Amino acid sequence: MPAYSFKWQFVENVKNGTKPGTIRAFRKHPVEVGQLAHLYYGMRTKFCTKLCKDSPTINTVKVLLISADKRIMVFDTNWIDPTKREAIINGKYSVAGCTIEY
8 A cells, every 4th residue: 555745746747647657766565566556745744635536556666777877777577586676776776766657
């Protein structure tokens, strides 16, 4: 049950469906295809608002790696063994995360 908070500038696009995904850092419990994505504005504030009445289902999760020399690589999550993920990230990549489409 992943929950995502969006900045004000993205609220309308998330609500009307023109922003069909997001890029986030890796989580302790990885996001999986088929889970419901709970989309909010202002999480952890008194202005917290749910952006979608019905939470969308996550359709795609891909691993995103950016090397020190600015090369960007995108992998399907099935290609990377979860036990080796930390070694890949801590080794030669300056930024690592995942793209999530809902």
